[in-house]
Amino acid sequence: APPAAAAAAPRDEMEVAAAAAAVAVPRHKVKKQINLFYCAECEELALKVAAASDAIQLQSINWRNFPDGFPNLFINNAHDIRGQHVAFLASFSSPAIIFEQISVIFALPKLFIASFTLVLPFFPTGTFERVEEEGDVATAFTLARILSMIPKSRGGPTSVVIYDIHALQERFYFGDDVLPCFETGIPLLLQRLSQLPDADNVTIAFPDDGAWKRFHKSLANFPVVVCAKVREGDKRIVRIKEGNPEGRHVVIVDDLVQSGGTLRECQSMACEFSRCGSIWCDIFTSCHCT
Structure with missing residues (x-):
């Protein structure tokens, strides 16, 4: 038998197309460019997304740590993004990197921006969405509650874009202060x-x-x-x-x-x-x- 392929489509092409679709708006509808921030893990993907659309302008964050290991973060060009549309490309692939990203995600909408979109391709706790016996902790609900606390921007609630969340009923885990948008590949x-x-x-x-x-x-x-x-x-x-x-x-x-x-x-x-x-x-x- 011929060797099995790793995926039915080239992974890079699919990642770029999906992420670009999540943050981009048709050019004729855009009055201001979308400023895309990204976590350190998504730098390569963010560069490809920006190259795929002239409506996206990359911005950067200094991801540093204090000697005790806690994050020491700085959002570059904070004054320049006032009144503009902002998106953040996140990766919650490990519990160790979630806190630093949540800190940035909570800070960005408070910079007097026009709108804020969180692109979270992978919802890591999606498979633990229900309680089967007393004592189980449905961590999908926990993470959804954390994201529901994202502050509003000038344009209103944050849009949270997630790809192929494990169970569609998880949309009801999010509060009314965010707008979950479930996409599929x-x-x-x-x-x-x-x-x-x-x-x-x-x-x-x-x-x-x-x-x-x-x-x-x-x-x-x-x-x-x-x-x-x-x-x-x-x-x-x-x-x-x-x-x-x-x-x-x-x-x-x-x-x-x-x-x-x-x-x-x-x-x-x-x-x-x-x-x-x-x-x-x-x-x-x-x-x-x-």
């Missing part, structure tokens, strides 16, 4: 799939029922394979629950991946089920963290 996937030479041979595979519920309506024009985890002794193994991937170009779709173990098991199962060397497997996920 599926249109980029559909665009990429339409460009494939074997586009008519594509089958979409979902690693579990949750992924199927989340995306099946957006991918209704493709044959579908649904997998499920079953317990065999002390192990949880992925089995094909519905559909037949034999001889098909299988694209495994999920919203976010932490270790990638489930997707790899699902891919291996699809290749095993086909019993031939003609199958090709790709993986698409909006958010990936290791």
